[in-house]
Amino acid sequence: MKYIKSFIEKNSDNIALFLKINRLLFLISTFVYLLLLIINQFWDKIFKEYLNINAIFVLLLISGALFLIPITKEEKRISQIRKLERKDIFIFLIMGLICSVLVWIKIKDFGIISYIISIIAGLIILVLSILIFYDQ
Amino acid sequence: MIYKSNSKIKRIFEKIKFFTLKNKLEIFLFFFFILIFIIYSWDTITDSQCPFHFDAHETWIFSKNLIQNKSLIYSDSLSKLFEHKVFYHFGGYLSNNKLYTIRTYGIIFLTSFGLLLGNKVPYYFVSLLGTIGVTFFYLFAKNIFNKKIALISTIIFSLSYPMINWSNQLINNVPAFSLFITGLYFASNILTNKNNRLSNYILSALFFALSFWMRYEYLIFILFLVSWIYITRKSIKLKYFIISILVFILLLTPIFFINYYLHKSPFTFGFIEARQIPVKLSDKMIKHETSKNGVLNKMINTFLWIYNNFLLVLIRFDFIILINNLKYYLYDIFPGLIIFSILGYLAIFKEKGKNKLNFAIFSLISSIFWIFKLIPRELLKPENIKIDGPIPRYFLLIYCTVTLISASFIFYLSKKFEKIKIIHYLIIILLITITILNTFSLLTGSGGTISAHNLKKQAHKINLYIKDFPDNSIIVGDRRFFLHGITERKTLDLSKIEVMEKKENCIVATNYIKTIINFNYPVYIIEKNYLNLTNYIQENEKNLAVKKVMSEDYFEIYKVFYREK
Numbered sequence: 001m002k003y004i005k006s007f008i009e010k011n012s013d014n015i016a017l018f019l020k021i022n023r024l025l026f027l028i029s030t031f032v033y034l035l036l037l038i039i040n041q042f043w044d045k046i047f048k049e050y051l052n053i054n055a056i057f058v059l060l061l062i063s064g065a066l067f068l069i070p071i072t073k074e075e076k077r078i079s080q081i082r083k084l085e086r087k088d089i090f091i092f093l094i095m096g097l098i099c100s101v102l103v104w105i106k107i108k109d110f111g112i113i114s115y116i117i118s119i120i121a122g123l124i125i126l127v128l129s130i131l132i133f134y135d136q
Numbered sequence: 137m138i139y140k141s142n143s144k145i146k147r148i149f150e151k152i153k154f155f156t157l158k159n160k161l162e163i164f165l166f167f168f169f170i171l172i173f174i175i176y177s178w179d180t181i182t183d184s185q186c187p188f189h190f191d192a193h194e195t196w197i198f199s200k201n202l203i204q205n206k207s208l209i210y211s212d213s214l215s216k217l218f219e220h221k222v223f224y225h226f227g228g229y230l231s232n233n234k235l236y237t238i239r240t241y242g243i244i245f246l247t248s249f250g251l252l253l254g255n256k257v258p259y260y261f262v263s264l265l266g267t268i269g270v271t272f273f274y275l276f277a278k279n280i281f282n283k284k285i286a287l288i289s290t291i292i293f294s295l296s297y298p299m300i301n302w303s304n305q306l307i308n309n310v311p312a313f314s315l316f317i318t319g320l321y322f323a324s325n326i327l328t329n330k331n332n333r334l335s336n337y338i339l340s341a342l343f344f345a346l347s348f349w350m351r352y353e354y355l356i357f358i359l360f361l362v363s364w365i366y367i368t369r370k371s372i373k374l375k376y377f378i379i380s381i382l383v384f385i386l387l388l389t390p391i392f393f394i395n396y397y398l399h400k401s402p403f404t405f406g407f408i409e410a411r412q413i414p415v416k417l418s419d420k421m422i423k424h425e426t427s428k429n430g431v432l433n434k435m436i437n438t439f440l441w442i443y444n445n446f447l448l449v450l451i452r453f454d455f456i457i458l459i460n461n462l463k464y465y466l467y468d469i470f471p472g473l474i475i476f477s478i479l480g481y482l483a484i485f486k487e488k489g490k491n492k493l494n495f496a497i498f499s500l501i502s503s504i505f506w507i508f509k510l511i512p513r514e515l516l517k518p519e520n521i522k523i524d525g526p527i528p529r530y531f532l533l534i535y536c537t538v539t540l541i542s543a544s545f546i547f548y549l550s551k552k553f554e555k556i557k558i559i560h561y562l563i564i565i566l567l568i569t570i571t572i573l574n575t576f577s578l579l580t581g582s583g584g585t586i587s588a589h590n591l592k593k594q595a596h597k598i599n600l601y602i603k604d605f606p607d608n609s610i611i612v613g614d615r616r617f618f619l620h621g622i623t624e625r626k627t628l629d630l631s632k633i634e635v636m637e638k639k640e641n642c643i644v645a646t647n648y649i650k651t652i653i654n655f656n657y658p659v660y661i662i663e664k665n666y667l668n669l670t671n672y673i674q675e676n677e678k679n680l681a682v683k684k685v686m687s688e689d690y691f692e693i694y695k696v697f698y699r700e701k
Contacts (some may be wrong), residue, residue, distance in 0.1 A: 021216075061475060064482075083188055099568045105570055106572075106575075107576075125568055129563075131161075131288075133560055
């Protein structure tokens, strides 16, 4: 343990840089992984022929685990109350709309129910986004 | 005067506005749970409900039998006349031409009670219990984490395809899960030291006992709470705790009495009896006997069965099978979430929050045990997997912990990267991914909920048609083709005639039909089955005739009768 502690102290700058890079890697791999999951629903041949989504899954898992390991001391943050702005609602609305369209494309053969389900899916995204990010 | 009334209306509007703004989350949840109930009872609301599933049909038959004959043993007088058990085409344990249920007593009593109120009521009970379960899941998550995490996880979990699919069926998995999570909510009030009243102890014991009535495996999950109880032992009042244990045992005793009455042993359940013949797992198991030691031997059998099914599976598990099958039953169902649940566990263990940590330990023990118990049976291939296959409905407790832990990690991320705007979009993309994947797995695919809904709708239509047939009519058909959906008249299953050669099979079936007609029962054949029995009768039988009485795109019904001489 002593060796590990002294190693961390000696290389704290390098470790901090590594953790910053890892944080970036975690964010990018999460973004790519989620996008690929959606794309897979529409064009699954891409994965069979060119890409292995499991590789990104493993990368995400490792970078996520490293992101959580408390190697260096974290600063305590005082969270502020976030207020909802018009711009945010507009973005959430667009995200909800994208979700509705994507759901509708896949289930349009079901007739009238496809519109209801798509609208509900979009509304859920809108409501959840507002509820997650805003306290008021 | 007008001014006064205007100001009154203004005040009322302001009050409504104030109330709405103050309780917006509660109002949202109220409408959300109504929506959930509608989704969970969609098949019933749209007149597309029938006990189409093999297990649901057994529940239906035994529940009807309980009302009509006041008995948990089903027997059919006609069955004795035939070599093949054509009238017993649903689950159950057959002994001396009597059928004993292998379903739990809880679901049979619930269905029977529902049937007294109406044919649709048992289905509404299941949907209602599903909605109650989701409500208490929200309250439980709020107790352990916070409002936001509770809300995210409740929305994701309640709209997940396993919950929607199985809340629309007469199957005990959703009611058992709901009762367990309700009990867990009352227990969490005590374990988090929020409310240490006697009522919480008694209510948790009551709901835990009811979950055991619905599905017996929930006893294991109740036992897994021991570690949580031990860690928080200081917040538990010993007197109340002993009372709750006594209440729990008292509520379970009728099960052992019923077991003794039906199977001559308090610990022998119908499914254990059914699985012991023939002896498969261990040569130590004792075959049925009527000697003095019968009761003792049955009890030994039960414990050997538990050993073989629970402990031996764990000892002899195959790692490759486990990983392969985990992909199908955990990763494929929640592909966007599973990674976040793993990281969520790590985050909780890192943070060491008391209640969160205790819950994480409990959920981890339960999940690992249940995954190891259920999954490593045989190596699954993509063609073995059906979206409404059996395993997802046993995994409801694991799915709910996966969504809860994942939601906590989403919240952790949003707090950690509060200032980075891009993380907000990332979380929204995650929500979109989950919504899209869940909707697709629910609606598309061969075994999807929509195709199950359509099949049930067709069977429901058949039920409406055959309601006009004489009361003692017998419908001859095949359980692979609508027969399980038929509830209005007695049914005879041709697939129970285990003769491989088709012509031989038709000869046996025709002889059975003749015997039934001789006893003055009107016989109808529901056609498009694999035997093509009506053609056989028309071509080969001089005495019998068939007449088409009804036809639709997907089925034809023929009446069978003797030709006039």
